[in-house]
Amino acid sequence: MSEGHSTYSPKTGLGRWFDARMPLPRLVYDSFVAYPVPRNLNYMWTFGGILSIMLVSQIITGIVLAMHYVSDTSLAFGSVEKIMRDVNSGWLLRYMHSNGASFFFIAVYLHIFRGLYYGSYKAPRELLWVLGCIIYLLMMATGFMGYVLPWGQMSFWGATVITGFFTAIPLVGDWIQQLLLGGFAVDNPTLNRFFALHYLLPFMIAGVVVLHVWALHVTGQNNPTGIEVKSKTDTVAFTPYATIKDAFAMVVFLLVFAYFIFYMPNYLGHPDNYTVADPLKTPAHIVPEWYFLPFYAILRAVTFNIGPIDSKLGGVLAMFGAIAMLFILPWLDTSKVRSAVYRPWYKLFFWLFAANAIFLGWLGSKPAEGWYIPAMQISTLFYFAFFLVVLPVLGLIETPRRLPNSITEAVLEKNKAGSGHPAGAAAAPETKG
Numbered sequence: 001m002s003e004g005h006s007t008y009s010p011k012t013g014l015g016r017w018f019d020a021r022m023p024l025p026r027l028v029y030d031s032f033v034a035y036p037v038p039r040n041l042n043y044m045w046t047f048g049g050i051l052s053i054m055l056v057s058q059i060i061t062g063i064v065l066a067m068h069y070v071s072d073t074s075l076a077f078g079s080v081e082k083i084m085r086d087v088n089s090g091w092l093l094r095y096m097h098s099n100g101a102s103f104f105f106i107a108v109y110l111h112i113f114r115g116l117y118y119g120s121y122k123a124p125r126e127l128l129w130v131l132g133c134i135i136y137l138l139m140m141a142t143g144f145m146g147y148v149l150p151w152g153q154m155s156f157w158g159a160t161v162i163t164g165f166f167t168a169i170p171l172v173g174d175w176i177q178q179l180l181l182g183g184f185a186v187d188n189p190t191l192n193r194f195f196a197l198h199y200l201l202p203f204m205i206a207g208v209v210v211l212h213v214w215a216l217h218v219t220g221q222n223n224p225t226g227i228e229v230k231s232k233t234d235t236v237a238f239t240p241y242a243t244i245k246d247a248f249a250m251v252v253f254l255l256v257f258a259y260f261i262f263y264m265p266n267y268l269g270h271p272d273n274y275t276v277a278d279p280l281k282t283p284a285h286i287v288p289e290w291y292f293l294p295f296y297a298i299l300r301a302v303t304f305n306i307g308p309i310d311s312k313l314g315g316v317l318a319m320f321g322a323i324a325m326l327f328i329l330p331w332l333d334t335s336k337v338r339s340a341v342y343r344p345w346y347k348l349f350f351w352l353f354a355a356n357a358i359f360l361g362w363l364g365s366k367p368a369e370g371w372y373i374p375a376m377q378i379s380t381l382f383y384f385a386f387f388l389v390v391l392p393v394l395g396l397i398e399t400p401r402r403l404p405n406s407i408t409e410a411v412l413e414k415n416k417a418g419s420g421h422p423a424g425a426a427a428a429p430e431t432k433g
């Protein structure tokens, strides 16, 4: 499903004049009005739009916060308190931004798991997927640096622990750590460069999102059946069908977001970050933000040396390896069928993988001691086995369920099997595209 030829025809003289010189309205019309989308998309396809809204919200609230924030170790903590107490609506801006980061990650995890379930990473959407992985990496870097800015205890010690892991890299490790810190410890130069980069990276994310959506408009969207669009009856026009559905999902998502902002604004944060950073007082238990916890568990799962690789380097390699798995995923899965709907064994392993990811997250919040250590190791092993063993092997041995001939057929079958409503063939509007 590609964009096809444009059906845009400007109605006014000014519109025609503009179109002949810079066809921006045409681009918007072709991409967001007439653009054909599969008619069977479910609510899991609304998170791309939700992510776009969250990115805009983070950028706007972030810019206003930056007008009041001071990136100096002796003033940063106080400037955030001033924002909370003295700046007009400063508390709202800050809670929108800090909870916004969490909700951005909630949306991105649902978006990624949707892709995993329906096989959206498979050809021809590999590049679209890899661009998504780059966005995810940039989001993690942005989140990590943003958390350092309020200069609380967790900001300081989290940054110390995480940048410390770079020293495990042979030869260049110390140099990378000093480059990140701007010295030998987390201090004023660190805070300044993290602030500069935290301001820059969201704009880079926005740039990669443009490429992501461009790639999406070349291949067209996948859908719950994983079957490509074959005829016009398989699609509906983006507006009004997808726009209304996206708008409804956004409102529901924003209501939950608002509930957190107004009723439990510190629920997802750590109380230690309301204590100013003290390099002489190590908190009893250093934990990163919740969205890093699965990777934090993987990092600490390697407690033994592997030949010449010591445990610290092993942990760092495992953590980066876990992210690398996502990048090479399109080439690991050998199945010809995309969607888990028609792959009974894959469906089972997908849910095991999702449960394991949540368990890893929970383990990440625990100290590396007692039975947590073997649990982290087994979960890490399953994480890698899913990508390196299950996906390549399952595609070769699994017998998928019978695929419908088309998206339309799948929709009609579902309708027939449903509540006895007449099959929706006649009711299904054709795309304008």
Ligand code: HEM
Pocket (backbone or CB within 6 Å): 044, 045, 046, 047, 048, 049, 051, 052, 055, 108, 111, 112, 115, 118, 120, 121, 125, 128, 129, 131, 132, 133, 135, 136, 205, 209, 212, 213, 216, 220, 221, 222, 223, 326
């Ligand atoms: C700022 C972050 C992101 C934004 C704004 C964004 C935006 C979008 C939008 C608007 C869509 C189309 C609507 C939809 O399918 O929900 C989409 C589709 C897609 N995105 Fe993202 N995305 C982001 C991050 C990611 C990440 C991190 C990944 C994967 C690692 C990813 C992978 C995909 C894939 C595979 C599709 C096609 C899905 C399909 O058609 O089945 N995206 N994205």
